[in-house]
Amino acid sequence: MLAGLYREGDTIFHRLDPRPKLAWTLLVLAASMATQFNGLKSLPVFISVVLSLALAGIGVKIAFLLIFNASIFLLVTLLIWLGMYSGTGVILAKLGWLTITDVGLLVALGKFFLIMNPVIAFVVFFASTKPSHVIWALQKMGVPYKLAFSFVVALGLLPSIIKNAGDVIDVQKARGLALDRGNIFERIRRYAPILIPLISRMMGDVWDLSMVLASRGFGYAKKRTFVDTPSWSQLDTLFLFLSIVFYGGIAAWGLYL
Amino acid sequence: MSKALYLLIVVIAFLTVAGVIWLFAQALAVNPENPWEAFPISAFFLGARDYMLVIGGIVWVVGTIIFVLELLGYTITTSGLKKTKFGIANWSVVDIALIALSAAVYGGLLFATAPIVLVPGFTWLRPANSLAPLFGMFFGIPGCLGVAFGNLIADILGGFFGVGSLGGFIGNFLIAYLPYKFVRDHTFTTTRSIGEFYLWGVLAQAIVSAVYICWWLDIMQAAVGLPIFVIWGIIAPIIFSNNVVVTALLSPILGRALFPLIKARGLYWKMRMSSQ
Numbered sequence: 001m002l003a004g005l006y007r008e009g010d011t012i013f014h015r016l017d018p019r020p021k022l023a024w025t026l027l028v029l030a031a032s033m034a035t036q037f038n039g040l041k042s043l044p045v046f047i048s049v050v051l052s053l054a055l056a057g058i059g060v061k062i063a064f065l066l067i068f069n070a071s072i073f074l075l076v077t078l079l080i081w082l083g084m085y086s087g088t089g090v091i092l093a094k095l096g097w098l099t100i101t102d103v104g105l106l107v108a109l110g111k112f113f114l115i116m117n118p119v120i121a122f123v124v125f126f127a128s129t130k131p132s133h134v135i136w137a138l139q140k141m142g143v144p145y146k147l148a149f150s151f152v153v154a155l156g157l158l159p160s161i162i163k164n165a166g167d168v169i170d171v172q173k174a175r176g177l178a179l180d181r182g183n184i185f186e187r188i189r190r191y192a193p194i195l196i197p198l199i200s201r202m203m204g205d206v207w208d209l210s211m212v213l214a215s216r217g218f219g220y221a222k223k224r225t226f227v228d229t230p231s232w233s234q235l236d237t238l239f240l241f242l243s244i245v246f247y248g249g250i251a252a253w254g255l256y257l
Numbered sequence: 258m259s260k261a262l263y264l265l266i267v268v269i270a271f272l273t274v275a276g277v278i279w280l281f282a283q284a285l286a287v288n289p290e291n292p293w294e295a296f297p298i299s300a301f302f303l304g305a306r307d308y309m310l311v312i313g314g315i316v317w318v319v320g321t322i323i324f325v326l327e328l329l330g331y332t333i334t335t336s337g338l339k340k341t342k343f344g345i346a347n348w349s350v351v352d353i354a355l356i357a358l359s360a361a362v363y364g365g366l367l368f369a370t371a372p373i374v375l376v377p378g379f380t381w382l383r384p385a386n387s388l389a390p391l392f393g394m395f396f397g398i399p400g401c402l403g404v405a406f407g408n409l410i411a412d413i414l415g416g417f418f419g420v421g422s423l424g425g426f427i428g429n430f431l432i433a434y435l436p437y438k439f440v441r442d443h444t445f446t447t448t449r450s451i452g453e454f455y456l457w458g459v460l461a462q463a464i465v466s467a468v469y470i471c472w473w474l475d476i477m478q479a480a481v482g483l484p485i486f487v488i489w490g491i492i493a494p495i496i497f498s499n500n501v502v503v504t505a506l507l508s509p510i511l512g513r514a515l516f517p518l519i520k521a522r523g524l525y526w527k528m529r530m531s532s533q
Binding site for chain 1: 278328345348349350351353354355356357358359360361362364365366368369370382384385387388402403406407409410413418419420479480481482484487502503506507510511514515518519522524
């Protein structure tokens with residue numbers, strides 16, 4: 001029930017300690033920032049995160065969502081940045097009012113990768129890291145335990161909440177609720193019969209979850225311990241080293257060459 | 258404040274809602290390909306960018322300090338800094354459950370409910386946003402934090418998670434925090450309650466959240482990768498307009514219906530505080 005975005009698996013990403021994985025996501029972000037004005041230089045970062053999706057065994061559904069979002073971002077960033085750089089560089093093509101230049105194309109791709117690379121990296125992190133390991137890693141980074149725990153529990157509860165919301169919407173539609181009819185005031189007001197039952201159900205869940213936590217002695221000990229803690233292995237050192245070399249090299253390429 | 262003043266605030270809020278809808282419809286008629294160019298609220302934010310950077314800086318510093326102080330268990334009052342029972346160290350299992358569930362419900366609904374089409378091309382009204390001020394008013398700091406986490410979760414699920422999400426995190430906390438802190442009567446049955454809600458839960462939170470989030474996006478532009486005209490000309494008016502319209506039209510209806518239920522279930526923050 002509390003698995004959330006996490007997908008059980010035995011891939012290389014699943015076997016890694018959460019700390020080098022978190023460092024990897026930050027390195028992806030840094031390299032994407034350093035190469036944001038040249039799409040060719042940030043292309044290897046994009047390829048590496050797409051490769052990580054496959055290495056982490058991410059399901060088709062999540063991969064499809066990411067690809068769908070990526071195509072929207074690609075279209076938007078292309079339109080915005082090609083338009084802004086239409087007067088700079090060599091003209092490659094003219095599509096109606098849009099002038100495509102070589103500089104515009106490189107910047108547009110660089111900005112697209114700047115948005116998408118960290119998104120994919122964070123999805124890989126959450127999908128390949130056990131919720132308890134995320135809490136453990138956040139706690140190691142100095143995030144208060146209760147804060148980290150409530151965030152990870154919320155992530156885990158999402159699938160059932162989204163299903164509940166879908167059920168309530170279907171039931172109310174079956175009773176004749178039309179969300180897409182009427183003027184704007186009526187359409188917004190019609191969401192009340194969906195939101196009120198959901199909040200009402202949530203109130204019951206709050207007490208249930210509280211009792212579960214209380215019965216397990218949550219918060220009694222000042223120092224939390226974990227049954228299953230990740231341990232740093234040679235694979236983690238190698239992964240971190242390779243990540244620093246690869247993304248550090250790309251960042252240096254983007255900034256200085 | 259007098260009854261007349263509360264009524265005036267409600268009238269101003271509804272005029273703002275009507276103005277937002279009418280102005281965008283006009284902008285769409287003038288420039289169907291790019292209505293943002295002709296949208297006066299976009300022009301306002303873009304034209305006032307220099308002022309916004311100063312005001313946003315102040316809002317960001319104050320908002321972030323408030324966020325940290327509240328998590329540490331302190332609140333700013335007219336008589337100085339006071340200790341509350343809502344700091345992380347004091348959180349009970351009910352607080353943890355409230356944070357987790359309000360985050361999951363808010364984030365899940367943001368993700369699951371389709372945006373309302375106001376006029377074709379103007380599809381960003383999100384009914385789930387109407388819950389944010391209510392979670393703050395009814396559940397206190399756990400509700401505010403639930404809203405912040407919920408927005409972060411919606412970003413992760415929707416594929417928008419990045420550096421900009423930090424601005425959205427505390428910005429959404431403030432959407433819930435302002436009505437929690439400044440609305441005294443949470444019943445939605447008196448003129449005072451309605452007036453205070455429209456002042457803090459509709460108008461103030463919409464301005465503060467738009468300025469806070471867009472200031473952060475502007476300052477972190479090198480990491481976020483959005484051009485200035487997108488930040489102030491599209492995102493700022495979207496945040497402001499969506500928050501004003503949805504909270505003005507839906508939140509009072511929900512609040513009126515939910516307040517007695519929440520009180521009866523023993524989850525209203527004032528009751529929980531007095532029982533501790």
